Amino acid sequence: MTSLEMETSDINSVQTHTPKEDVDDAVFLSWKDLWVTVRDGRHGSRSILQGLTAYAQPGELLAIMGPSGCGKSTLLDALAGRLNSNTMQAGEILINGHKQALAYGTSAYVTQDDNLVATLTVREAVYYSAQLQLPDSMSNSEKKERAERTIREMGLQDAMNTRIGGWGAKGLSGGQKRRVSICIEILTHPKLLFLDEPTSGLDSAASYYVMSRIASLGRNNGIRRTIILSIHQPSSEVFQLFNNLCLLSSGKMVYFGPASAANEDYGAILEKKRSHASFLNQFLVLTRRSFVNMYRDIGYYWLRLFVYVGLAFGLATIYYDLGSSYGSIQARGSLLMFISTFLTFMAIGGFPSFVEEMKVFVRERLNGHYGTTAFIFSNTFSSMPFLLVISLIPGAIAYYLTGLQKGFDHFLCFASIIFASMILVESVMMVVASIVPNFLMGIIAGAGIQGLMILGGGFFRLPNDLPKPFWKYPLYHIAFHKYAYQGMFKNEFEGLKFQSNQAAGGIPRIINGEEILRDVWQVEMGYSKWVDVVILLGMAIFYRFLFLIIIKTSETIKPVIIAATEVPPNETIHGEAL
Numbered sequence: 001m002t003s004l005e006m007e008t009s010d011i012n013s014v015q016t017h018t019p020k021e022d023v024d025d026a027v028f029l030s031w032k033d034l035w036v037t038v039r040d041g042r043h044g045s046r047s048i049l050q051g052l053t054a055y056a057q058p059g060e061l062l063a064i065m066g067p068s069g070c071g072k073s074t075l076l077d078a079l080a081g082r083l084n085s086n087t088m089q090a091g092e093i094l095i096n097g098h099k100q101a102l103a104y105g106t107s108a109y110v111t112q113d114d115n116l117v118a119t120l121t122v123r124e125a126v127y128y129s130a131q132l133q134l135p136d137s138m139s140n141s142e143k144k145e146r147a148e149r150t151i152r153e154m155g156l157q158d159a160m161n162t163r164i165g166g167w168g169a170k171g172l173s174g175g176q177k178r179r180v181s182i183c184i185e186i187l188t189h190p191k192l193l194f195l196d197e198p199t200s201g202l203d204s205a206a207s208y209y210v211m212s213r214i215a216s217l218g219r220n221n222g223i224r225r226t227i228i229l230s231i232h233q234p235s236s237e238v239f240q241l242f243n244n245l246c247l248l249s250s251g252k253m254v255y256f257g258p259a260s261a262a263n264e265d266y267g268a269i270l271e272k273k274r275s276h277a278s279f280l281n282q283f284l285v286l287t288r289r290s291f292v293n294m295y296r297d298i299g300y301y302w303l304r305l306f307v308y309v310g311l312a313f314g315l316a317t318i319y320y321d322l323g324s325s326y327g328s329i330q331a332r333g334s335l336l337m338f339i340s341t342f343l344t345f346m347a348i349g350g351f352p353s354f355v356e357e358m359k360v361f362v363r364e365r366l367n368g369h370y371g372t373t374a375f376i377f378s379n380t381f382s383s384m385p386f387l388l389v390i391s392l393i394p395g396a397i398a399y400y401l402t403g404l405q406k407g408f409d410h411f412l413c414f415a416s417i418i419f420a421s422m423i424l425v426e427s428v429m430m431v432v433a434s435i436v437p438n439f440l441m442g443i444i445a446g447a448g449i450q451g452l453m454i455l456g457g458g459f460f461r462l463p464n465d466l467p468k469p470f471w472k473y474p475l476y477h478i479a480f481h482k483y484a485y486q487g488m489f490k491n492e493f494e495g496l497k498f499q500s501n502q503a504a505g506g507i508p509r510i511i512n513g514e515e516i517l518r519d520v521w522q523v524e525m526g527y528s529k530w531v532d533v534v535i536l537l538g539m540a541i542f543y544r545f546l547f548l549i550i551i552k553t554s555e556t557i558k559p560v561i562i563a564a565t566e567v568p569p570n571e572t573i574h575g576e577a578l
Contacts, residue, residue: 026058026224027095027106027191029079034091036071036078045088048074050251052091058191058224060243061215063231070248072230073196079228080109080194082366097267105133107192108185109367112200114177115359117289118166119296122159122180124289126151129184131285132369136278150187153220154179154213163296166356175206179213185367186217193217195229199238208237215241282370286378293357294386300353301386305393308343312394315339316401323403326501329516332492335402337459340421340484343394345454347425348446354429355439365551372551376430376544383426391419405492413491413529420536421484425450427543434550457481463522480539486523487532493517494529 036049049071056062064072077083079093081102092099116125130147131140138146151157156179164180165171172180178198186193198214199207211234217225231238247255277285294300319335322328361375395415404414429446436442456466456475463482466472476482493513500509517523 027226028055028057028097029192029226029228030055030092030094030097031079032092032094034075034078034093035089036074036083037088037090039086039088048087048251049078052246052248052253054246054253054256056226056228056244058226059219061218061227061229061241062244062246063229063234063239063242064246064248065231065234066248068232069250071251072232072248074251075246075248076194076196076228076230080107082109102192105188106190107194108188108190109194110182110185110196110198111363111366112197113359113363114174114181115356115363116164116166116177116180117293117360118164118169118171118356119293120289121161121163122151122156122172122176122183123147123161124292125164125180126183126187128285128289129364129369130187132277132282132364133187134277136281146187147183150183153186153217154183155209156180156183173206175202175210178202178206178210182210182214182217184364189223191223191225193225193227195227197230197232199231199234204235204237207235211238211241218243277370279371279374282374283377283381286370286374287382290357290378290382291385294353294382297353300350301383301390304346304349305386305390307346308390308394309397311343312397313401315398319402321403324496324498326498326511329498329511329520332404333459333489333521335398335404336488336492337485339395339398340417340488341454341457341459341481343418344421344425344484345447345450347422348429348443348450350426351429351433351443351446352439354426355433355442358433372548376548379430380423380544383423387419387422387426391415391422405496410491413533414488416533417484417487417491417536420533420540421480424480424536424540424543427540427547430547431543431550434547434554453479453481457485458522459485480536483532483535483539485521487529487536489517489521489523490525490529490532493521 032053034049034052035047037045037047040046052075054062064075066072074083074087078089083089095102120128127144127147130143130150134143134146148160151160156176159172159176163169163171164177171177182195182198193214195214198210202210214227214229217223218227219225234242245255245257246253315335315338319331322331322335357379364370365372365375392415395418396411399411399414404410428449429442432442432446432449436445452475454460456471457479458466458476459481461471463472463476466476493516496513498511498513498516500511514525518525
């Protein structure tokens with residue numbers, strides 16, 4: 001029998017025989033005649049992977065190698081069930097000889113990019129992740145012990161209390177960040193580990209250290225892991241760490257080997273699934289982690305608060321002690337417009353920090369750490385204390401020093417409108433982030449959307465004067481600035497009286513606030529100012545729900561189980577290089 005026939009026979013036997021080992025002991029992954037094609041608008045479709053047949057076995061490391069564009073990452077994504085919606089997959093991918101989806105906790109995927117929360121320490125990042133991923137049946141002390149053991153396993157014990165760091169903040173080295181990413185993904189003790197270019201961006205020394213740690217995971221703590229990774233140009237020292245090699249060229253396999261244990265019997269179905277943390281626990285942990293990140297990230301809220309306080313003092317000096325003269329009517333309107341427009345407009349300043357948080361969310365969501373709903377709820381609640389501070393402190397400075405209408409209930413409504421508008425703008429920017437992930441383009445898009453709403457909000461051009469196509473219908477009614485303006489105006493002018501410059505019989509005419517609201521600002525008087533607050537909060541909820549829908553509909557991860565279909569035959573050579 002030739003070497004090609006022997007290899008093919010061994011692989012076929014792996015896919016059909018029954019295992020002798022315990023079902024929880026290992027994962028044997030095999031794939032046969034695997035094709036992946038991508039839709040191409042001009043040419044119909046093109047093949048990225050062509051008829052690949054190979055396997056990965058427990059306790060060993062399989063390296064997928066080849067030149068750029070050969071299909072390494074595509075093969076890794078196909079095996080991990082991560083191909084997107086514009087690809088078509090054919091062939092068989094078997095787990096212990098059976099077609100089945102990868103259960104949560106069975107596998108983990110470490111991406112090429114280290115998307116981590118930069119403000120957290122190594123200990124915090126791994127421990128928060130442990131609380132999210134591990135089931136509620138484990139105590140917090142057990143989760144903490146698991147996290148610290150995993151950190152030591154990856155050789156990061158000396159950096160436990162070091163912040164991860166990022167742009168503008170010194171922290172871990174590139175190799176340490178990569179190992180933190182691996183720590184987070186092996187907390188559940190997965191039996192199958194995928195890594196996409198784990199040495200990308202690292203120097204030779206860091207690459208070897210990272211890879212030696214990865215290789216040690218194959219048989220560690222009594223766990224026999226099946227490790228599959230894609231890698232471009234490993235050093236000779238790194239290459240010696242591989243057990244098996246799958247060499248690709250233009251989507252075809254030109255070498256696969258060695259296969260020292262290919263004829264052992266594996267065929268059990270992994271029926272046992274690990275459980276997530278409960279939704280409540282996910283929400284609480286994510287809220288706490290997000291709060292810590294927002295607290296430590298100077299650019300998220302603190303810088304904005306500093307600028308807001310400065311602007312509030314600026315407004316206080318320009319509009320100090322407005323009084324009740326006829327000229328104060330326009331001054332009050334301009335002051336309230338500036339507060340409800342430009343102070344809330346600056347909420348887009350936190351967009352870059354949110355984009356970084358979104359990168360972490362996307363990675364963790366793809367790996368099944370938690371759900372989208374838990375992320376949205378946690379982000380909302382963790383931001384509320386900061387938004388309250390931003391609403392109350394600058395708001396109080398601007399409100400009381402300018403002499404706006406006295407009474408705590410009036411200030412409460414004033415601050416509530418600022419708070420609701422802040423949440424609403426952040427909700428809009430969440431939607432923008434889900435569509436435009438680039439933070440520069442996202443800021444431009446968010447500013448443009450708000451600019452249109454400001455123009456159609458009913459201040460720069462009064463409602464009755466707005467052109468009806470587009471500006472009056474629908475923009476005026478869907479622009480949140482309309483409700484912010486009108487709520488602010490109702491809160492300020494209702495109950496006030498002003499002296500007119502035009503005297504009747506030598507006696508100045510008194511103008512009441514309701515008349516000003518109706519005739520000067522053209523405010524809709526059929527409902528209370530608190531209804532405007534509720535509408536603003538309702539719009540914020542709507543945009544957050546829209547963000548949830550966009551994220552849900554964009555999730556295109558498909559299960560590993562793909563039925564075999566007819567594809568063109570392809571000759572694959574195993575065990576010998578071409």
